[in-house]
Amino acid sequence: MNDVAVRFVTRADRELRNDRVRAAVRHTTSLLAANRSTALDGLADPDAVRDSAHAIRRRAIDTLPQLLDRWAARATANGIIVHRARTAADAVRVVLDLADAQATAGHSPVRIAKGKSMASEEIDLNDALEAAGHEVVETDLGEFIIQLAREKPSHLIVPAIHKSRFDVAELFTTDAGRPIEPDVDAEAAYARARLREAFLRADIGITGVNFAIAETGSVCLVENEGNGRMCTSLPRVHVAIMGMERIVDTWAELDVMLALLARSATGQALSVYTNIISGPRRDDELDGPDEVHVIVLDNGREAIVGTEFDDALLCIRCGACLNVCPVYRNIGGHAYGTVYSGPIGAVLMPLLRPDDPASRELSEASTLCGACTEVCPVRIPLHDLLLRERHRDAPGDASRLRRVTFRLWSVAWAHPLSYRISIHVVRAILRLSSRVPKLARRAPGWAGAWTRDRVVPRVRR
């Protein structure tokens, strides 16, 4: 077996042994999956809405360059400063330069309040900002928790899904320097006071983007805690980072996407806050930032457009596929070792990082059960994409032993007679090995992988 495969197996096994994490993840994903199901049933014709959402997203990807240009022209006319970032480093550079400008203007150290943004996680923005001496506070409650734990999000929507209230109390106690009880209300009260301070002091607010709207040059940001609204209105500078594919043409299209996003993510008909940002504060307005910057992030996306895999770019990051994935439910997000986890992570990472073996191997993180495909609001054929990735990568990535195994098997089963003979051989082996279970458990390779925790399959007459 090659080293890469060992690495994912090892991470998955380690997470599996953590009963507390597994219980927390199973509990929350089951809840979210059930909520989603109920919420979708609340739509008059959920299948028609999903078809329509698929068509909208498909059109956006098919006309991406034109759509982005149209959006950028309007946004610029509105006073938004648009930056295009080809790589993660380019995007980080833009933010660092903006922070430096604040420092030069006398606001040092530069204080940054961040809303939830997977794109910023993708480019490891916090590490870069802190290394440059800036102060960053994550203001989404879940993100705040994992920032204190110095971890990465383990779920698209619920970044601290793996943390219990006891874990949170420990983290908050350390942060506060006084005991915080493992009580949800006490924890929320502490976070509220702590984060309010961060909002009021922030020089820069950084957020993600759920959808850019080409028609008016706006960006839409949905959230449930109000922290996103704070980050986009209180600081002098607002920086929004969006994956380049996260765009729709019109408000009518946005309406369709919003009807599905919160329902698929948490089971809400609409998230508590839907923020639409169309430009900086105008002269006649009281609130709002002086500058609004939007960073359009490529980082491997454009190369996927036009390939047989580009349905992966339809994703609206609702997390529904994670909640129904039996693999994700058992190992959680950290086992994947990448910023995006679950089925969409397993599909996306081998595409975004085609040269990284640790990302490529994630197409193995599935039984191809298709539960993900069934719930995807924009109808991404997730498990078919995983299969196509295996077809693309597996033969080249596999160890020599594995390639030879499949080759020998295919030769043996290429003729009815040799097939018959080999079936008899296999039956004999299974019968014999079931008589010596202790020996069977110590068998090497795939045989031993089966028998360690499962008996040898019973052969009947």
Add this chain to the structure above:
Amino acid sequence: MPSFEHESPALTNVLPTCLADTLRPTLAARVLKVLARHGVAATIARRTTCCGQPAYNAGYESEARRVARPTVRALAKSQGQIVVPSGSCTAMMSRHWPALFAGTADETRARDVAARVIELSQALAAGSAPPAAGDRDKPVAYHGSCHLERELGERDAPRAALRAAGHEVREPTEGYLCCGFGGTFAVKLPAVSVAMADEKLDSLSATGATTVVGCDLSCLMHLEARARTRRLPLQFRHLAEQLTVRGDE
């Protein structure tokens, strides 16, 4: 209801599947028996091997093609429908064979066969109503396999067949969750696979039924192997086995 034979003069062919050949050699005969009861005259297809799915799902297309080719050619010589006692193999043949053999000499054959393949419970539903069942109201837990339910979209036919045979059909909670087999997944990520089996076995046990029925030997083999390790009092039967159980078997 008219008998199926009159509508289709060609004899229905049954592909036993490689797992049945290996683990339950009598399954194909039981399939013939059940089909006959539903008015479908059938025969076991000869000179077939496997559908190629183990290699195909692991990423090895040329190996999958090599293994599936004799099966494609053997079945292409037949006429009428081809019944497969596995949702997974049926999905492989009907959904993936046309793409797998595209551009090869067997493309037309693969398309022809793909269009005629039907899963066992679907064939039963399309056949005539079976003779009235005796008063066997023994509850069974039904495990809906992923490829049958989602690739083929078949949820009703197996349950209906069990009810027609007089069974009370019980559903495990979160029944859509995979049992963790997944072909080579079961040995590439064995601990995850076992954790998934355990979750499924717990919900099957909670139904109170001691017999678990499914339409895919692969899931049943996996669940049984784990259940026996845990010494759970569950027995696992393929639909064709459950419908041909004799007496107190």
